[in-house]
Amino acid sequence: MPTGVHLRDVREQLFGAAERLLMTGGPSALTSRAVTTEAGVAKGVLHRHFDDFDAFLADFVVDRATRMDAQARALTGKAGTGDVAENLAEAITAVFGSVAVAVVALVTFRDDLRRRLRETWPAGVPVLTEAVVMIEGYLAAEQRLGRIQNVDVEFVAPMLIGAGHLLFADRDTPPPAGAVRRMTGTVLGQKH
Structure with missing residues (x-):
């Protein structure tokens, strides 16, 4: 150049x-x-x-995690509309259809990157922790509207992200939409 x-x-x-x-x-x-x-x-x-390549990668991971703010606003904006489990399935599909699964692999793959992220990120893997916050916010909004009850948002949100990660990880093609919807409904205790 x-x-x-x-x-x-x-x-x-x-x-x-x-x-x-x-x-x-x-x-x-x-x-x-x-x-x-x-x-x-x-x-x-x-x-x-950037100071070095791991500094670049740490900034990249944090940047991709903070991009979830727009997704979180969109999901929370759906509170009170549509089917809760379907809204969650769409959000989880969007999260894991993005760079999220690859970022998790990257953070797992590079020890120095993990160490560097621990210095600046509060806890967990950045993209996944932001996804949990997004799901918690949406579920709390649905609870306030009375559309879901008997759901411990603090524990259900990470369950949804963990189960979503398992559905999407190590695949060449995403899981069928029905599988994601079935998972979200099951975690919420809905019959399907």
Whole structure:
């Protein structure tokens, strides 16, 4: 890449490249050279913006986790409408149809990344903990509206994310929509 060329939002350019590589090749595909090549920038660009590759990966993971805020607002906005289990199934499918499963694998794959994330992230794996917060918020809103009862939101939300992760992990194709809906209904104690 020629020097002196202004890169618009180089962070997002590098993060987008990392996401594409992670989705297509898994955690082992992520190297600084692969990311900069995929982004179409010189290798030094990554190191001008981040202390090292694990710092880049930690920022990437946190960035992808915080993008769930929009999904959380959309899901909470559905409170009081539609079928609760179906709304949850759609949200869980959106979470795990995204980069979330790949991020979990990445965090598991790289010890230094996990250590670095522990320094800045409150607990758990960033994308999954944000998904739990999203589901908790939605379930609490549905409880306030009286559409679900006898549900301990604090425990049901992580159960839904854990079960969703198991449905989506290590698959070449997503599970059938009916399976996700059946899982959400079962966790909520609904007959299906």
